[in-house]
Amino acid sequence: MDTARRIIRRYPEGKQKSALIPLLHLAQAEFDGWLSPGAMDYVASILQLQPIEAYEVASFYSMFNLKPKGKCVLEVCRTSSCWLLGAEDIVRHIEKKLNIREGETTEDGMFTLKTVECLGSCGTAPMLQCGGDYYENLTLEKVDLLMDEMRLSGKRRVYTKDEPIKID
Amino acid sequence: MSGRKLLLDKDHIPGIQGLNVYRQNGGYASLEKALKQMSPEQVLEEVKTSGLRGRGGAGFPTGMKWSFLAKPAGVARYLVCNADESEPGTFKDRYLMEHIPHLLIEGMITSAYALGANTSYIYIRGEYFYVARILENAIAEAYEAGLLGKNIFNSGFDHDCHVQIGAGAYICGEETALLESLEGKRGNPRIKPPFPAVAGLYGCPTVVNNVETIAAVVPIVRDGGAAYASIGVGKSTGTKLISASGHINKPGVYEIELGVPVEEFIYSDTYCGGMRNGKKLKAVVAGGSSVPILPADLILKTAAGEPRLMTYESLADGGFASGTMLGSGGFIVMDEDSSIVKNLWNFTRFYHHESCGQCSPCREGTGWMEKILHKILDGHGSLTDVDLLWDIQAKIEGKTICPLGDAAAWPVASAIRHFRSEFEEYVRNGHSIRDVKHYYRLNNLAEA
Numbered sequence: 001m002d003t004a005r006r007i008i009r010r011y012p013e014g015k016q017k018s019a020l021i022p023l024l025h026l027a028q029a030e031f032d033g034w035l036s037p038g039a040m041d042y043v044a045s046i047l048q049l050q051p052i053e054a055y056e057v058a059s060f061y062s063m064f065n066l067k068p069k070g071k072c073v074l075e076v077c078r079t080s081s082c083w084l085l086g087a088e089d090i091v092r093h094i095e096k097k098l099n100i101r102e103g104e105t106t107e108d109g110m111f112t113l114k115t116v117e118c119l120g121s122c123g124t125a126p127m128l129q130c131g132g133d134y135y136e137n138l139t140l141e142k143v144d145l146l147m148d149e150m151r152l153s154g155k156r157r158v159y160t161k162d163e164p165i166k167i168d
Numbered sequence: 169m170s171g172r173k174l175l176l177d178k179d180h181i182p183g184i185q186g187l188n189v190y191r192q193n194g195g196y197a198s199l200e201k202a203l204k205q206m207s208p209e210q211v212l213e214e215v216k217t218s219g220l221r222g223r224g225g226a227g228f229p230t231g232m233k234w235s236f237l238a239k240p241a242g243v244a245r246y247l248v249c250n251a252d253e254s255e256p257g258t259f260k261d262r263y264l265m266e267h268i269p270h271l272l273i274e275g276m277i278t279s280a281y282a283l284g285a286n287t288s289y290i291y292i293r294g295e296y297f298y299v300a301r302i303l304e305n306a307i308a309e310a311y312e313a314g315l316l317g318k319n320i321f322n323s324g325f326d327h328d329c330h331v332q333i334g335a336g337a338y339i340c341g342e343e344t345a346l347l348e349s350l351e352g353k354r355g356n357p358r359i360k361p362p363f364p365a366v367a368g369l370y371g372c373p374t375v376v377n378n379v380e381t382i383a384a385v386v387p388i389v390r391d392g393g394a395a396y397a398s399i400g401v402g403k404s405t406g407t408k409l410i411s412a413s414g415h416i417n418k419p420g421v422y423e424i425e426l427g428v429p430v431e432e433f434i435y436s437d438t439y440c441g442g443m444r445n446g447k448k449l450k451a452v453v454a455g456g457s458s459v460p461i462l463p464a465d466l467i468l469k470t471a472a473g474e475p476r477l478m479t480y481e482s483l484a485d486g487g488f489a490s491g492t493m494l495g496s497g498g499f500i501v502m503d504e505d506s507s508i509v510k511n512l513w514n515f516t517r518f519y520h521h522e523s524c525g526q527c528s529p530c531r532e533g534t535g536w537m538e539k540i541l542h543k544i545l546d547g548h549g550s551l552t553d554v555d556l557l558w559d560i561q562a563k564i565e566g567k568t569i570c571p572l573g574d575a576a577a578w579p580v581a582s583a584i585r586h587f588r589s590e591f592e593e594y595v596r597n598g599h600s601i602r603d604v605k606h607y608y609r610l611n612n613l614a615e616a
Contacts, residue, residue, distance in 0.1 A: 010330040012244070012287075015370055017352035021335050025294070053352075060354040060524075061335030063294045080256035080457055081413035081500055083514045117338065117518050118256035118457075119295050122413035122498070123420045132297040159297045 004046060016047050020057055023047065024064060029158035033073070034065040062116065063159065070105040070112035071156040074147075075129040078115040081122035090126050091115060093140050097147070110151060131157030171438065172399060174387040174407050175380070176423045179267040185302065187309040190270040196315060198389040202278050203323035206389070211282035215385060217393030219405035224250055224341070224378030225456060225496040227480050230385075236365040237283055238373040246374040247285040249276060249382055250346055251292040251299075254338040255456035256518060257498025260409035261379035263421040265292075265299050269306035273329065275382035277316065278389055280327050283375055287328050290379075291346050294335040303331050338522035342570045343376040345524065356526050357570035380409050401427035404479035408494070410439075414501035417441035430454075430476045430483075431468050434501065447503035451587075454483055455495020457515050458575030460582030461508070462492050488582065508587040509594055512579060513541040519576035530573040533564040537580055544591065547598030554591045558584055 004023055011018040023043045024035060031039045035058050037051075044054040058064045065073075074094060078087050091102060094113050098106050105112040121127040124136035128143075135146055150157070183189035190196070202211050216231030237245060249272070253261040265272055272290070280288050292300045307329055310316040318326045332350055334340050340349045344358035347369050368374025384406060388396045397405045404426040413419045416434065418441035424433065433439045434449065443449055452467040453459060469475055471490035476482050480494045502511065520534035540557055543549050561577040568574070584591065 010289075010332075012370065015351070018332070018350060020352035021294075021349065022333055025333060025335065047352075056354055057352065061294070061337050063336035079514060079518050080453075080511075081419075084414050084500070084502065084506060084511070116295075116336075117521055118254060120253050120259040120262045120293070122257050122259050122500070123411060125413060125419075129295060134298070159294065 001046075008047070017049060017053070019047060020049070020054065021061070024054065024058055025160055028064060029160040032068065033071070033156055033158055034068050068105075070109050071154070072110060072130050072147075072150045073112045073114055073157070075114045075116045075119075077117070077119045077121065077125070077127050077129070079118040082118075082125040082127060085125045087115075087126045089140070090128065090138055090143060093143060094147075097144070110154075111147070132159045132161065133157070172407065172425055173423045174396070174399075175264065175271065175383050175409065176268070176421070179263075184268055185270075185306070187270060187306070187313060190268070194390075195270055196274050198386045199274050199278050199281075199315065200321055202281055202389050203321045203325055208282045208284055211278065211385075211389060214388055214393035215282065218384075218388045218396035219393075219400075219403060220381065220384055220388060220396065221404075221480065222378060223380035223384070223408065223497070225255060225458070227494065230377065230381055233365070233377070234279075234283060234375060236363070237375055238366045239284065240373070244287065244370075244372050245283055245285040246369045246372055247276065247280045247283055247288040248343075248346065248350065248369060248374055248376045249288065249290040249379060250341060250343065250376050251290050251296070251379045252334055252341040252346055253296075253379070253496075254293055254341050254522075255458060255496045255498055256515070257411060257413055257453060257456050257500040258496040259411045259413075260421045260497060262296055262299055263411075264379055264383060264409065265296075266302060269302050270310070271383045271386055272303070272379055273306050273310050273316075275385045276329050277310075277320065277327050279375075279377070279382055279385050280329075281325055282385075285375070286326050287330075289330050289332045289350060289369075291332045291334060291340070291350055293340070294333050297333065300331050300333050307331065337524075338518075339524045339570070339572060342572065345570065346376060347374065354524070356524050357572075359569055399425050401477060401479050402481055404481060404494075408478070408497055410478070410497040410499050412440050412499045412501070414499075415444045415447060415503035415506070416501045417444055424478055426477075426479045428478045430478060433478055433499075440499075440501065443501070443503055445503075447505065449501065450504045450506055451502045451508060453492075453498070453500040453502075453579075455493045456498035457500070457518065458571075458578060459493040459495045460488055460491070460578050461511075461586065462490075462582070463586050466490050466586070467492075488578070489585075492582070508583050508590050509541065510545060512583045513538065513545055515579045516541055516576065519572065523572060523576070527568040527573065529564045529567045530576065533560050533573070534576045536560055537576070544594050547594070549591075549595045551592065551595055554584060554588065554595070 008019045027039045040054040044051045126138045127136040220230045221227040337355045339345045340355040345355040349355045364374040435442045449464040470485045483494045516538045520538045523530045525531045561580040564573045565577040
């Protein structure tokens with residue numbers, strides 16, 4: 001709540017709705033990596049908003065998950081330079097290795113594979129994001145190593161905290 | 169060309185991310201100069217003299233944008249930094265914020281002083297969470313040192329700067345969508361007028377500028393607008409950060425003096441270092457995915473045979489018939505094995521995904537274009553589909569609230585204009601020879 005109050009103070013009196021996106025990020029990190037209706041209602045109540053105001057925002061932005069996801073959401077960039085330099089191959093490789101399709105979660109709840117649009121890492125393509133961390137200049141071997149390390153650590157990875165796994 | 173650098177001249181210095189090292193290397197001298205020796209109007213004049221143009225993509229003169237800011241008495245004014253860098257092929261702002269964050273903070277405070285804004289927000293895309301943290305640390309250091317907060321440098325000027333995090337939406341790079349998002353809403357662009365300069369954030373007069381634009385204010389105040397304007401060619405003054413990516417030897421962010429020949433930029437070891445694996449250049453998207461794609465001959469030379477330069481004017485020479493735009497400086501290079509049709513499908517899927525859905529031509533049109541391209545790639549296309557694509561893009565361009573519609577239409581129009589034969593090849597054969605090459609490469613087979 002302290003963090004929430006600190007965020008709300010950034011905006012002028014009566015404009016606390018501006019804190020909605022930052023607070024939804026906090027809530028998603030706090031409540032197992034997704035926004036349940038209950039979590040969104042809670043955020044709305046802190047900001048004295050109608051629940052619908054939180055729902056309509058959460059459903060607009062691609063970083064908010066409205067359904068449960070795996071502990072590690074592998075977000076592979078699929079646009080332009082990443083695509084030119086083999087993003088498709090990375091996606092197929094992960095699909096094969098985890099035996100899931102794009103958008104699905106592994107049975108053990110460890111990984112979700114998601115493809116996303118340009119993450120601003122075109123000079124170090126191909127790349128993927130997991131939690132707050134960027135993994136760049138990927139090769140299939142690096143992806144394997146990364147997934148092994150993530151499985152070993154077993155931790156949920158969220159945007160707001162970064163504890164990078166080093167693979168270089 | 170002497171290759172002067174104004175923004176990335178110090179990014180290699182160890183510890184420059186921190187306030188102390190930044191100040192030891194001349195950091196915050198521009199802010200001190202502005203607050204102690206200059207009036208806000210004088211700062212504005214220097215920016216006007218510099219000829220600086222918006223570095224986010226539109227290239228609108230920054231001084232003019234600032235002078236449009238309404239100044240009714242008793243109403244707060246805001247400066248908002250657009251750090252929602254999402255244009256495919258663009259990653260310069262991320263580099264700048266990550267490596268030399270205080271340059272942006274100094275630019276923010278200096279610009280805010282010129283505009284009379286006591287509060288500013290840096291709206292950064294959600295995916296750059298770790299960069300937001302770097303900025304927050306820099307801001308905390310600046311507060312600690314009295315560079316933010318009350319009575320900065322005893323000038324009587326107060327300023328607060330905050331970082332606002334987005335949550336994944338390309339459209340929030342459009343300035344009114346960004347303001348909506350900053351107000352805690354869906355990123356739907358607003359109908360203009362009123363422009364943000366009159367009614368922006370919370371209905372107050374607001375200036376929205378790109379990261380690189382705001383950072384450029386620092387050298388402009390330090391050296392004077394005239395010195396900045398002496399770099400470059402014609403109305404393309406100063407330096408520009410170019411994000412180079414694709415099939416080149418040395419992808420990365422390069423600060424160039426505007427006016428470097430495109431050929432030199434691609435092949436010189438100072439910049440991209442030539443094509444990867446000795447392949448031939450096929451096409452370039454020079455300013456981020458939204459600008460028209462150009463084939464090798466037209467990107468290196470204009471239709472009139474003049475060498476093309478990295479300037480707003482030279483890249484646009486020939487209009488859309490044979491030219492393109494400098495845009496955000498997202499320079500995507502494609503080699504001879506690249507499939508233009510597949511690449512176009514990739515871009516079109518992007519715009520379909522990112523359309524906010526407010527305007528029917530964009531919401532429906534991008535979806536239709538993606539479907540038709542998919543059909544062509546699947547080998548079920550016909551020649552009339554190529555005409556249909558042309559027809560749809562023409563019905564999107566200029567018919568939407570914000571420029572996302574144009575951004576989705578231009579790549580389609582230019583790909584058909586310059587590479588029609590490749591579309592026809594797909595339609596006739598059901599596939600392209602490039603797919604076969606890709607299949608062999610993927611499966612480690614020798615090409616037959």
